[in-house]
Amino acid sequence: MKVEVDRDLCEANAVCVGIAPGVFELDDDDELRIVRAEVPEGQVELVSQAIDACPRNALFKSR
Template identity: 65%
Template sequence: MEIGVDRSLCEANAVCLGFAPDIFDLDDDEELVIRPGAVPDDQVERVSDAIKGCPKNALFITS
């Protein structure tokens, strides 16, 4: 599983960070940063919850 973000929708409100802090972060400009590469197996459920919980529906699975 890999994750993408629609930056035109993302408000960087960090809801996803609350679900999966090992995968999501905010940079110094308060832009969403997603850990590159495939999501580790032990984080898949958390990331799935983050995608479902995104208030702007900005997150999606790319593969």
């Protein structure tokens, strides 16, 4: 599974970072960075929760 962010929608509120900090982080410019676009097996459930929790619907699975 891969995860991507629509930067036009993301407002960098870090909700996803709080849920799956191993996959998402905010960089020094307060931009969301996806640390691991290819989501490790053990993180799939957390990333799915983050996708559902994003208040901007900015996250999506690309496959």
